[in-house]
Amino acid sequence: MTVTTTRPEPAVADRGTDPEGPAGRRVLTGDRPTGPLHLGHYFGTLRNRVRLQRQGAELFVVVADYQVITDRDIADRLAEHSENLVIDYLATGLDPESATIFAHSAVPALNQLLLPFLSLVSVAELGRNPTVKDEIAHSRQSAVSGLMFTYPVHQAADILFSKADLVPVGQDQLPHLEVARTVARRFNERYGAGIFPCPRALLSEAPLLPGTDGGKMSKSRGNAIALAADEDETARLVRGARTDAERRISYDPAGRPGVAGLLQLAALCQDRTPGQLAEEIGDGGAAALKRTVTEAVNEHLRPIRARRAELAADRGHIRQVLRTGAERANAVADATLAEVRAAMGAVGSA
Ligand code: ATP
């Protein structure tokens, strides 16, 4: 294994990163179509994507459909979930005229990049990846598949094909991004080719939004409030959130994680600080806190949900967005694969 000697760039970009600058010209992110997007996605990455796009960055968004079978035996309702993801993207403000929104499975060159990339990381490195370990612990499969084990490399191909330099993600993705950075550096070094920029993560002010049980809000852990949920469902989910019996509401993330998570959520929706909100609720207890959170979330999401409903009525348009995105992504991925093959001296390369 070649060990890299060049000094790496910082792995996480400054929050106020300016996409006009050299660090942010091309942005790639994505999500697994395992269910509806939730507030963790929205505050964790979606708002950053929209902000970067509005500032002029070129955006690539991958619907990571092959990644669903990393930890599921059956890719359940894949097409429906994929289309719903696109509806969520457009409803929150992504513009498909300029953003390239595509499904992984529609871009075959991504899987061809996987082989040379796999040769650049060791089994021990993959085994140490904390996010893979965590996802294995929450997996519904009895045995860990080879795909589950190698999926950070799979994801490296999803990122590097676009030569993105900025990747807006939640905190759980940092170990995966480190793999992509390692692959980029090692490929460039091993083949003496400066093909891949070293991508940096962009974290939001909510890099790990807790769900209603206090753990990371996740599609697959039954603790999420979906963007697509209606107002009554939102109220029911917030009512069921784990808190404590203390009447006075205070912001104490270490000592009172359930209360702190709810305060954080309402504060994000109202663009205030959790401490201010806690003061205001005072001795109102968990019931008053939950009422505040429900109102804040429903109010913030009202226009997004209305837009969602309009978009959901025209599935033909959503499928067209994915077709156009796949065309653009294939052109970029084929060009990158041709460079990779040429750098490796592959037979048949130009
Ligand atoms: P699954 O349970 O199927 O893994 P998920 O809810 O974890 O779904 P992903 O599709 O794995 O969602 O993640 C997509 C993106 O959203 C990633 O960048 C991830 O870091 C970010 N993200 C997911 N959940 C949160 C959260 N609770 N807070 C902040 N960011 C999040």
Ligand code: MG
């Ligand atoms: Mg996940």
